[in-house]
Amino acid sequence: MPLTQFVVRRLILLLPVLVGMSIVVFLLMRLVPGDPASVILGLRATPQGLAVIRDQLGLDLPITQQYLHWVGNLLQGDLGQDYRSNIPVTTLLADRLPVTVELTLLALVLALIIAIPLGVRAGVRQRGLADKGAMTLGLLGISIPDFWLGIMLILALSLGLGLFPSSGFVPISDGLFANLRSLFLPALTLAIGLSAVLVRVTRAAVAEVQERDFVRFLHAKGLRQRAIVYRHVLRNAGIPIITVIGLQFGYLLGGAVIVEEVFSLPGVGRLIVSSTLERNYPVVQAGMLVIALMFILVNLVTDILYAVLNPKIRDAYR
């Protein structure tokens, strides 16, 4: 199957998931005990006031019509308004999204820097020192809660040694160095959990490729070990590693929710948490949609990348 055809099929398969996702987010909102009108007006709501708000939000319409109306607005980029400040939710998200995106990308880069060399070394020489380190990281990294790791890093590196700020975000416009410094600890916190998973996959993939005949041939040809590992083995081990990165991106986004809270970063995750606490439903809905969309997009890109690397995969979508 040609690549374009694969991409089109993959996109068509995405549609039902997107529709289902929007239904879940919409229903969550409608299943709230008490209706949104009473949430907006609070305890001192009068019956007349409630009626006006219900009319404004279209809450008296049949639920299917409400849903279609909501989706229609969504498709036009209208995510509703903040209950408290009446600021359009899209404006809020536009402010917060860059922080979360930068944090997750930085975490991904750090995780790769930690996991790939360690995983490769562990896979090449099993039961060696690097292998023990990899297995320890692989087990501890998934057992340590990221918010606690964040607190420990603050305790040691900010409060103890004063190397990094313990909280807060410096925008890129105030200098790249200060910006990276403010994001380093939160990104490292996220990266350790991710690298735990990556290191296991890298180790297993490299160990598997290492056994193949072509590697033995390259050795016989007299190529240096380094060249074989980084030029040939890693390239062939790349497919499972890329797949896992795509799957784990959801973990990064979820982790960002908590880590942004620990380090007081103004990202989408913290927005979701604070809006949830004050029952500001349109913001929570929009935040959920944005995060789920990012997750789905990353998985789509991963699948396409996978199909580029391995043409056999394309046939699975016939």
Added chain:
Amino acid sequence: MTADFLQPGRSAGLLRRIYRRSPPAIIGGGLLVVLAFAAVAAPWLTPYAPETMDFNAPLAGPSASHPFGTDNFGRDVLSRVLHGYRVSLAVAIGSVAMALVVAIPLGLVAGYYQRWLDNVIMRPMDVIMAFPAIVLVVAMAGFFGQGLVLMMLALAIVYVPIIVRVMRGAALGVAGELFVEGARARGASDLRIMVRHVLPNAITPVFVQASVLMGIAILLEAALSFIGLGVEPPTPSLGLMLAEGRSFMGRAPWLVIAPGLAIVLAVLGFNLLGNGLPALYGPRRGR
């Protein structure tokens, strides 16, 4: 199963045999048994109740009378950690048990019948899995309110698709086996085949997943309580203790170190157990 091959009254031998087959299973399982015992026996293990305040000794460091020190209200941290384990373990067991009850039949049916039933069951699962777990759980806590049972329910909803997938995949593999065909040829009903033949041969990966999910439940409970959407004070929850201890961590680091390490130990126990289980079941594989 294994017990049939043992001489009576040799339980130490059984443990040793399991250990030889799968060290992580015994280490993880043993760790969990110790922690669970400590949680259940908490009132008898420490002389202090978790809510008892002692204003003469706030933020006292670790000592013989308070091994993990005291918090800002002079409450004994060790006692609070042990009582926190009760909440952690209750959430872990409750959420996974609820999810298993729903997910095992769904996955079994999807994997056994396949075709349209498979699609009807699996597509909604894909939708739930499109959300990162923590985001879904945070949103549900916000929309439906807080409390121990609601939190278990929220986690169970997140877990169902994960377990369904594992159960379906395993059932799919077993459904094509010769012995299933044989049972069908003997005239066994679909229900009987699923329960007597497919389920026992496909359940191991589900147990592995369940063990890992219990560990994740402990992490999620702590995370939710930490951000203020889980268990409410003064209930001792490990996540809540971390949140409260943060304000004092410069002066009293034990307030954040003790509950955090407690979480790590429990999650480690479940992960080790999950890693070790496959080696216990089925034929021994060469390494």
